[in-house]
Amino acid sequence: MSDVDSEFEDEQSKLGEYEGDRNQAGERHGFGKAVLPNGDIYHGQYQNGKRHGHGTYRFKNGAKFVGDYYQGVKQGQGTFYYPDGSKYEGSWVEDLRHGHGVYTYPNGDIYDGEWLRHMSPMDQESMCLTLAVSSMANMKRQSRIKRRVKWTS
Numbered sequence: 001m002s003d004v005d006s007e008f009e010d011e012q013s014k015l016g017e018y019e020g021d022r023n024q025a026g027e028r029h030g031f032g033k034a035v036l037p038n039g040d041i042y043h044g045q046y047q048n049g050k051r052h053g054h055g056t057y058r059f060k061n062g063a064k065f066v067g068d069y070y071q072g073v074k075q076g077q078g079t080f081y082y083p084d085g086s087k088y089e090g091s092w093v094e095d096l097r098h099g100h101g102v103y104t105y106p107n108g109d110i111y112d113g114e115w116l117r118h119m120s121p122m123d124q125e126s127m128c129l130t131l132a133v134s135s136m137a138n139m140k141r142q143s144r145i146k147r148r149v150k151w152t153s
Contacts, residue, residue, distance in 0.1 A: 014037070015034065018034045018035075019032060020032020020033055020034075021046070023048065027049035028049050029046050031046075039060035040058065040059050041057070042055055042057045042058075044069070045069070047071075051069040051072050052072070053069060054069075055067075063080065063081060063083050066078060067092065073094055073095040074092040074094075075092055077091060077092070078090075085106040086106050088102070088103045089102050089104075090115070091115070093117075096115075096117050097119075098115055100115075101113075
């Protein structure tokens with residue numbers, strides 16, 4: 001066995017088992033199926049060793065993403081099915097829900113609107129409220145500390 005073969009086997013064990021097209025450099029390229037070491041499965045397009053194009057990624061925990069990838073990250077349109085029965089269908093940017101999307105909660109409620117870096121406006125309001133309460137609590141704590149400090153000359 002040559003050094004090249006052993007490097008390829010080592011790389012393969014880190015990336016899992018793969019069946020599919022490869023480029024001249026031996027990278028995953030074109031259409032293929034990968035079973036990752038953690039039990040996740042990807043079935044779709046690759047370019048130069050990275051998920052690129054349309055594909056389906058099934059997580060070991062039951063979650064599933066069906067949609068577009070760009071250089072290894074979710075980018076473009078896609079649907080993410082969560083194990084609790086909820087789903088998000090819409091725009092993705094750099095692996096984050098971003099832009100217009102529809103989130104369906106497990107109870108059937110629907111949020112249809114804009115997302116900003118994985119957060120809906122409701123999440124953003126909740127985060128702002130949490131930060132405001134945290135900031136107020138911190139200011140109160142600082143005020144108490146200031147009152148307890150005695151300066152000596």
